[in-house]
Amino acid sequence: MRRGDETEPGLRPRQLFTEVPVLWQLLPQAVLDGLLIGGVYITVALGFSLAFGVMHIIDFAVGEWIMLGAFLGYYLQRWTGLDPLALLPVVFAVFTAVGYVIQPVIHRAVSGRRGNPVLMGLVFTFGLMLAIRGAGLTVFGFFSHSIPSALSARSLFLEAGGLFVTVPAIRLFGFVYAIGITAVLHWVLRRTDFGLAVRALAQNRDAAGLMGINARRIGSWVYGIHVGVSAMTGVVIGSIFSISAQMGGDYTILAFFVVVLAGMGYLAGVPWAAFLLGLVQSLFLVYGNPSYTLLAVFAILYLILLVSPKGLFAKGV
Amino acid sequence: MRRLVAFALCAVLGVSPAWAQAGRDHFKVGVITSLSGDLATGGNVTKRGYDLWAKAVNEAGGIEVNGKRYPVKLYYADAQSEPSQGASGAERLATQEEVDFVLGPYSSGVTLAVAPVLEKYKIPMITGSAESPLIWRQRFAYTFGTIPPVNYTGSQPVGALAGLTPKPKTAIVLGSNDAFSKATAEAFKAAAEAHGIRVLKFNIVPSGQDLIPLLSAAKVLRPDVIAFGGHDEELINLVKALRQINYTPKALLMHYGVTEPAFVEALGKDAEEVFGASVWTPTLPTRGNLLWADARAYAEAAQKEYGVPADYTQAGCSAAGIAFQAAVARAGVTPPLDEGERRALRDALEALDIETFYGRIDFADQGEFYHANTGLEALTVQIQGGRPVIAAPAEFAETQPRYPMTPWNQRR
Known part of the structure; x- marks a missing residue:
């Protein structure tokens, strides 16, 4: 196996790989790309799933938190000159505080005597989305930007037995970040008193209250974590792709797809749903007709929900 | 009174009464x-x-x-x-x-x-x-x-690329799935074939699609030219994706968006030497x-x-x-x-x-360009020194095209 930074533009001449048919040569790369795309999807959907699982809020503003986080990362990078990935904790702290402060307002909209709290939450966050997006366009302008990271310019070339893959370093970081955030959230929910309180709240809000759990404070923390994680994801996304004030809508839809496929509110299903969507896209782009990639994604989503309406593992709401 | 009522009604309905229009x-x-x-x-x-x-x-x-x-x-x-x-x-x-x-x-x-x-x-x-x-x-x-x-302007840059040394032999043409981008990709493909550049892959992809799997596959084919029809953000994402997989074709050709200031701002040195199509630059005589x-x-x-x-x-x-x-x-x-x-x-x-x-x-009054402006010359531009400069045709060229592209990791 040869391993190391790729120094040449492109691959070595193809004749070296003639022992493996071209279609097979593409497979490892297509699978890897699918997993790396899935990694981005995980981070987009994780906070969204958490917010729904605990507070039963379908947060249509998730894409806007991603956008705001991306722009904070963009400006912080310009002001400090630091790599945007080193600024992730700052972005997390700022937006966790923002989410913590905003959650009581959302709570007020979905509680009390109002009927159908899920719908109220959806409408409220939809309005929040429109307000943030409009403000973003006014404040940040309409041009696209990019957050330059040292990792964006690096890649790893792996080769063995006539098969090879190029691993873009920034996407590998995105993948590791996704797995890391998933693991940390899992650990917090399963191993800490705070996590126990969150799970209790998700299962039965009234009973949790009777056991001495402060539902409002826990709810604020959960929404704060969701907003903080989403904002950090914005910085990672801005290092991989471009950013603009209008970028949020696409990520909101994406988060919704992943969470529906995982099962609404079932956090453990998110990575698998994200990987599935990433792999379907990647394999279809390489082996199918790229024009119909979205059709393929929707067809698979439809079939899975037809068979299992509560998501991949039938554990959603 | 009747006029006042009519005016109020018009105000509510958001239309202007006829007498308000007269003699505007x-x-x-x-x-x-x-x-x-x-x-x-x-x-x-x-x-x-x-x-x-x-x-x-x-x-x-x-x-x-x-x-x-x-x-x-x-x-x-x-x-x-x-x-x-x-x-x-x-x-x-x-x-x-x-x-x-x-x-x-x-x-x-x-x-x-x-x-x-x-x-x-x-x-x-x-x-x-x-x-x-x-x-x-x-x-x-x-x-x-x-x-x-684009079928009037898109062939110019492909023709300009075909005249460079060493002549590009192969190309991959991609387009985003909207009316403009698709037409751009089709114009690039037709022009490439007309100039003897073999099109190895031609794909129309959903707008906003992450292109990395497609570009990784394209990398195996080692095309001399990658031509892409898309809008501003998509162009930036394409360059970033090529940078991430470290593949530098001999020429990277796009259409609208390259001349937008955001393209250079977002990509910095990675925007250099990218070709685009245009009909106007601030330096055009x-x-x-x-x-x-x-x-x-x-x-x-x-x-x-x-x-x-x-x-x-x-x-x-x-x-x-x-x-x-x-x-x-x-x-x-x-x-x-x-x-x-x-x-x-x-x-x-x-x-x-x-x-x-x-x-x-000069708007055409007949033919396939009916009512489009056919009074302009199509230009090939290339980003050089952080701004788009005219690289072809010869009568308007401000500079020689830089070709083949400097590999991503050798740029300073």
């Missing part, structure tokens, strides 16, 4: 463009071009018709990057605002939805930023465009008779107004205003325009042949 001392100009949504970048660039024209023409006292000057007032409709919203906006401008003529949408898709509505109301429209050949094949009687279609004397004068005015360099879309939109200005004067029509006067304005546009800061404006 200014032109009502509709502007339909995407101020929000996925196409907000291009839409707002378009708006800047129209606004700059309106400001300049009003500073000069307005449009001169038979010795009298009539200011212009712009009425906006946000298409929200959706063709259906553009069509609704056109309906509102036609029936409620009762505009005299319209400055058209950003993006071909929205233009294709707006044109039939204005055709119904017989309101002339000039779009300063729609380039799909599909628009002109529909032969709309009241729709014109200052930017030539032109001679204008209305508002701005040449391209440089326009570029300076735009820079002063907005603080960023103008690109060919913004300039094309200001030129659309100038075309109306010249046609109104020639038709001798004064506001408000009735149906007969709008028809006379349409005829004047069709007969128009003027020199502007943007270059020549």
